[in-house]
Amino acid sequence: MAEIEVPPYFLCPITLEIMKDPVTVSTGITYDRDSIEKWIFTQKNLTCPVTKQILQNQEITPNITLRRLIQSWCTLHATHGVERLPTPKAPVTKSQLLKILEDAKKVPCAQMKCLQSVRSIASENQTNKRVMESSGVVEFLAKLIVKKTFEASIAEISEDLSDLRKICDEALSILCSLQLSETGLKALNNAEFIESLTTVMQSGSYESRAYVIMLLTSLLEVADPSLLINLKPEFFAELNQTLGDHQVSGKASKETLKILISVCPWGRNRIKAVESGAVPVIIDLLLDSSEKRVCEMMLMLLDMLCQCAEGRAELVKHAAGLAVVSKKILRVSQVASEKAVRILHSISRFSATPGILQEMLQIGVVAKLCLMVQVDCGSKAKERAKEILKLHSRAWRKSSCIPRNLISSYPS
Numbered sequence: 154m155a156e157i158e159v160p161p162y163f164l165c166p167i168t169l170e171i172m173k174d175p176v177t178v179s180t181g182i183t184y185d186r187d188s189i190e191k192w193i194f195t196q197k198n199l200t201c202p203v204t205k206q207i208l209q210n211q212e213i214t215p216n217i218t219l220r221r222l223i224q225s226w227c228t229l230h231a232t233h234g235v236e237r238l239p240t241p242k243a244p245v246t247k248s249q250l251l252k253i254l255e256d257a258k259k260v261p262c263a264q265m266k267c268l269q270s271v272r273s274i275a276s277e278n279q280t281n282k283r284v285m286e287s288s289g290v291v292e293f294l295a296k297l298i299v300k301k302t303f304e305a306s307i308a309e310i311s312e313d314l315s316d317l318r319k320i321c322d323e324a325l326s327i328l329c330s331l332q333l334s335e336t337g338l339k340a341l342n343n344a345e346f347i348e349s350l351t352t353v354m355q356s357g358s359y360e361s362r363a364y365v366i367m368l369l370t371s372l373l374e375v376a377d378p379s380l381l382i383n384l385k386p387e388f389f390a391e392l393n394q395t396l397g398d399h400q401v402s403g404k405a406s407k408e409t410l411k412i413l414i415s416v417c418p419w420g421r422n423r424i425k426a427v428e429s430g431a432v433p434v435i436i437d438l439l440l441d442s443s444e445k446r447v448c449e450m451m452l453m454l455l456d457m458l459c460q461c462a463e464g465r466a467e468l469v470k471h472a473a474g475l476a477v478v479s480k481k482i483l484r485v486s487q488v489a490s491e492k493a494v495r496i497l498h499s500i501s502r503f504s505a506t507p508g509i510l511q512e513m514l515q516i517g518v519v520a521k522l523c524l525m526v527q528v529d530c531g532s533k534a535k536e537r538a539k540e541i542l543k544l545h546s547r548a549w550r551k552s553s554c555i556p557r558n559l560i561s562s563y564p565s
Contacts, residue, residue: 157233163223166203167192172223174241175216179209183216186241190279195332213280244280250288257293264297265316268323275330282330286337294324295346302349305356318361321353325364338375341368344383354391362395363405370408373415382420389413389422389429397434410450417454423461432458432467432474439477448485452478452492459499469500469509479518483530491534494525494541501541510545514554523559539564 165185174186180201227237257267305317350365396409458464468474482493525538
């Protein structure tokens with residue numbers, strides 16, 4: 154095949170490979186379906202890759218004439234090892250999907266089979282996923298998850314419980330695979346569904362918990378403020394459990410941090426997170442974490458939690474709280490240093506008892522702040538370090554715990 158000259162208009166402009174399923178976008182340029190769908194729907198690009206023009210709509214039209222030309226060319230060169238491309242399967246129709254959903258509603262025992270059909274259809278192409286969104290599949294899956302989690306909570310027979318969880322897991326995995334648009338995500342925007350996801354985190358498998366975390370990450374980005382404000386304490390308890398569970402994947406842990414960072418600024422969520430045990434979990438994770446982005450996110454979350462009295466109390470109560478925050482200064486990144494200093498600033502302003510001030514001296518926090526005044530660590534972090542040192546200069550300035558080479562930088 155390498156010796157045969159392929160007509161250039163048979164090649165996809167994105168991958169430069171022969172198109173298996175040529176389709177045309179609104180600018181008139183033809184691409185291979187898989188490539189352009191990834192460009193538009195997965196990578197969220199709004200322009201035509203060739204012309205750079207804005208796509209007026211996301212409609213994709215099959216180029217049947219070109220497909221037949223490519224298939225004829227492949228047949229003509231079959232003796233040279235060129236395989237004829239199969240005719241692509243037509244995208245699913247709304248009526249076909251509605252028939253599957255109706256069957257699932259009428260015959261509960263066939264629900265798993267119906268879900269497997271839906272999964273297979275979704276895996277074929279992005280067009281099928283978009284048709285699913287407009288056909289009520291998202292709402293059906295959400296209602297099924299709510300129903301099955303409730304039934305599982307009252308199930309008395311272990312076999313029934315196992316079957317219910319399997320159906321729920323399958324529905325969750327399909328929802329995650331659909332890569333829902335903002336409209337599709339908003340269809341899941343209700344307290345009942347969030348409560349069901351919380352239940353799955355409480356009793357589901359590690360795989361299903363990971364699905365929940367991935368789904369929540371996207372869902373909460375477009376959630377109504379009323380939903381975010383009214384999140385229940387159990388929601389935070391399960392997120393903390395997931396965060397502290399070493400058997401959960403690293404990606405799921407990162408996504409859990411993202412969720413907590415996104416919801417904590419709303420209402421009393423900081424206090425709910427603190428009361429559910431978030432602070433000691435994060436501190437323990439920080440002790441062993443060396444990955445830059447993860448450390449930054451943990452310090453960002455701790456900074457949020459220390460903006461309430463309950464969060465500051467939990468941090469100073471932890472034996473390693475102040476020490477681990479101080480340790481990350483000047484060791485991870487400028488962002489991490491700024492967040493760590495913000496945490497120490499909150500403690501120094503609002504929770505600085507004589508005992509805490511003495512601890513900050515003994516474990517080297519004050520020495521680290523003096524060092525920050527000397528080095529280039531970002532203007533914001535440096536100014537906050539100076540503020541902390543000035544605020545407690547009477548208690549710290551003449552301490553023998555500060556090395557001589559640093560005491561000279563103590564702000565007057």
